[in-house]
Amino acid sequence: xxxxxxxxGPVTLSEEAFLTINCTYTATGYPSLFWYVQxxxxxxxxxxxxxxxxDKGSNKGFEATYRKETTSFHLEKGSVQVSDxxxxxxxxxxxxxxxxxxxxxxGTQLTVNP
Amino acid sequence: EPEVTQTPSHQVTQMGxxxxxxxxxISNHLYFYWYRQILGQKVxxxxxxxxxxxxxxxxxxxxxxxxxRPDGSNFTLKIRSTKLEDSAMYFCASRARSTYEQYFxxxxxLTVT
Numbered sequence: 179x180x181x182x183x184x185x186x187g188p189v190t191l192s193e194e195a196f197l198t199i200n201c202t203y204t205a206t207g208y209p210s211l212f213w214y215v216q217x218x219x220x221x222x223x224x225x226x227x228x229x230x231x232x233d234k235g236s237n238k239g240f241e242a243t244y245r246k247e248t249t250s251f252h253l254e255k256g257s258v259q260v261s262d263x264x265x266x267x268x269x270x271x272x273x274x275x276x277x278x279x280x281x282x283x284x285g286t287q288l289t290v291n292p
Numbered sequence: 293e294p295e296v297t298q299t300p301s302h303q304v305t306q307m308g309x310x311x312x313x314x315x316x317x318i319s320n321h322l323y324f325y326w327y328r329q330i331l332g333q334k335v336x337x338x339x340x341x342x343x344x345x346x347x348x349x350x351x352x353x354x355x356x357x358x359x360x361r362p363d364g365s366n367f368t369l370k371i372r373s374t375k376l377e378d379s380a381m382y383f384c385a386s387r388a389r390s391t392y393e394q395y396f397x398x399x400x401x402l403t404v405t
Contacts, residue, residue: 210392221383221398222335229392267335271392278323278387279337279348280394 180205182268184283191258191290199253199286201242201268209270211235211244211251212280216265225253225266258290294318296397298384304403305374313369313400315384323387324367325394326359328352328380335383341367374404 185200203209213225213235226235231246240255251268268283297316305311317324326338340347341359358370367386371378381401385394 212393214396222385222396224393224395227393269335271394278392279325279340279350280327280335280385281337282335284334 180209180270180272180281182270182281182283184266184268184286187285188287188289191288193260193290193292194257195290197253197255197258197262197288199266199268199288201251201253201283203249203251203268203270205249205270205272207272209272211242212269212271213240213242213251213253214267214269214282216267216285218264222267258288260290260292263288263290296384296386296395298382298397298400300400301398302401302403304405307376307404308373311371311374311402313371313382313384313402315367315369315397316365317367317384317386318388318395319365321386321388321395323347323389323394324359324361325385325387326369327383327385327396329383329399330380338369338382371402374402376404378402379404 181204183202210229212227214222215225226237228235228244234243242251242253265285267285269280271278299314324341329335337350339349339353356372360368381399383399384397387394
């Protein structure tokens with residue numbers, strides 16, 4: 179079956195530091211890949227996506243590149259802010275079929291200190 | 293911007309009681325989902341729904357669970373006889389045709405005592 183593995187957390191950074199959160203996946207087909215963010219007390223918000231190999235998703239200064247050869251989709255940001263403190267989830271979905279469940283990683287708690 | 297809404301935001305119930313969690317998906321979306329997140333754990337898929345029937349369900353979604361789209365706007369999750377281990381945050385999500393992205397509601401926190 180499909181699975182997503184994220185780097186163990188939590189991650190604590192100072193403001194303006196560089197962020198990497200690692201994500202690797204196992205899938206039987208050619209999945210689409212996503213990063214979702216969950217701010218304290220809120221639901222899941224789609225941060226970015228990539229639907230095929232070598233695609234780069236980007237949003238709000240965050241980027242992730244779909245690497246089929248390493249089955250990875252690492253999240254990066256060049257300069258984090260305090261407001262980026264949240265839990266980040268990597269997820270995959272196998273195509274557009276009516277089921278198309280999302281399979282999530284464990285989540286990585288990011289805390290950014292001033 | 294359209295969004296998925298869920299009610300109530302928090303539901304407290306006693307073990308053995310029935311609960312219904314409600315969701316209003318984004319209006320032009322056709323695919324609907326329920327997920328749950330037990331405190332401190334990963335988000336888990338429960339069920340997907342399309343064209344008024346279940347498309348796929350996980351092993352978590354046993355006979356105690358059911359889903360329904362009673363009208364053109366609501367999508368509900370019913371738990372017939374709640375257990376302590378059903379305590380979790382329940383998220384509804386929806387997706388448009390021919391797109392990959394699922395949009396999530398804010399969640400309903402279910403506490404079973």
